[in-house]
Amino acid sequence: MRNEKKIKTFFLLMLLAIILLSLLSLSLGDYSFNLEESLAFISGQADQGTRFILGDLRLPRILVCLLAGASLGMSGVLLQTFTRNPLADSATLGVNAGAGIVITLAISWWEISDPGLILYLPFIAMLGGLATVLVTYFISHQTGQAISPAKVIISGVTLSTILSSSMIAITGRVNQNKLTYVINWLAGKITGNNWESLALASPILLLFWLAIYSRSHKLNILSLNEELALGLGLNVKRERQLLLALASGLVAFSLSLAGNISFVGMLASHISKRFLPGDHRLTLPASMLWGALIMLLADTITRSFLIGSSIPTGIIISIIGAPYFLYLLYRTQK
Template sequence: MNKQRLKRQRWLLTFLTLLLLITILAAINAGTVNIPLNRVIQTFLNNGSFNDQFIIFELRLPRIFITMLAGMGLSLSGAILQSLTRNDLADPGLIGINAGAGVAISILFLFIPLEPGLFSYVIPLVGMLGGISTAILIYFFSYERHRPLKPLRLILTGVGVSTALSGFMVVIISSAEREKVDFIAKWLAGNIWGTDWPFVYALLPWLVVFVPLTFIKAQKLNILHLSEGVAVGLGIRIQQERLLLLFSAVALAASSVAVTGGISFIGLMAPHIAKRLVGQRHQLFLPLAMLIGAWLLLVADTIGRSLIATIIPAGIIVSVIGAPYFIYLLMREVD
């Protein structure tokens, strides 16, 4: 591994960690009630008022943690998908995984009654099942017997399935109650709705399992990103490794969007920016991509809560930034 790039990665990790901490302080102060920095420090030292403690520890910190964890999950999922498809345009939102999770969550919310205490823990699992079902469907339509899987075919199939699922979601919510339709509409817009500690506890285990697994598989991702011929020559079981990594990407993305809403482009932008900074080796860029994804989504949510009295969903803020970036990448691919 290049020592210069390793040193660069360490400096960037330090810088991004400090930037994330500064953004967390800004996010704590964002909202209808402003809490000055000195009161924030006093509250963390257990000397703050009851109101400040309630606002910081019960309202804002859970939202901040959810946002950062989801940003990390989405960015890591995007990095895996880009390597498996060998295409920088791959993103869990663009190829249908988010739509599959959304359909499953919509069916759960509209038709299956759950105890309030169970809802926060069940919804990431339901989102993951929806995402996995969609991934299986995409893989089935993309697969050709006795031929290697074509990355472009996989992406185009994902876009088609995503469009079909979005239409199906419109059909199933068309006759639902107004309050439930409002919730689904906010979910589709990428509104961070899981803002309590139980949602943090529900999402965290998915990252605890699949983040280390992805880092363990980093070298194999390096090889799979090159070509199937090289992978076969080095004795890698392509289908087995691809399915395991695809499952990891789906689990990370679906569990993340289950509590944040339908957010796209984080999985597209964060890995690509990280690669531009330290190169294509997964051992180097994956940690950076996770921090960049966490920072991007936290910034988007903080801006959405700070601009005007009405909260703008983080998904809309991310889309305003991500859509031009996607067009830029698309033009580069065409060139």
């Protein structure tokens, strides 16, 4: 009973923190609004200029941060369950690089102003991310043996390096506008902060969330010893393949909105497991909340305190996440 009360308090505090940070992020920026003006906008009583800045510019960006951060947080739990490795993240498994290479190719062929780019880019990114992580899986997997966490990470990082080098070669053949778009995406600058992209991606991300959360019980079994999971009647191979597809699609759709963001999934997953027991029914939503909070906090810092610096949100997250990754690597080796 006591643990149940602590869990409810944890989720309530997380939701409150996200609401307060969203309100703060709505108010801060190149031009700051006070709390009264922000509340007037929320209640529909703001003037036209305020509605344009908050409703057309800042609110879509906040929603992108929340959606992408929550999705990346959930994917961190999935990928760590899949690999049995605390270092697993969409970047270390090659999903980011796979999505990035097809996004770069698509931008080199399409005009940036083409509505088709907004419509098809998330689906193209999903295919690229899925294809890359499948290659990573097959390189590191040996028939009849359990997955080697070290091999998965090494294969993913190696493949990411190869694909990232290929992106540089492709961008050398595009015009300046397209090159700027690709560079911004690679650096983690939010690119899908408009209502059209949100209208397309939001329902699909919601379907991914529901599909993944509905498998919480199977994820709990999958996190056990492989022989024990088989003994409990779980089709481990099929479940891993489905898990891989869901995680890759979720990440790729998020990256098409938020740019090349790394470490959010790893950070959100680890922080959640420090506060909650290892039940996926709890860690999945908790990681989503932490992911949304980390993403929105980094973006708010970028927009509010680094005005004029042109530093993308992804750089701020990497500054936070990279040292933590090295700490985990050291602790894992030890």
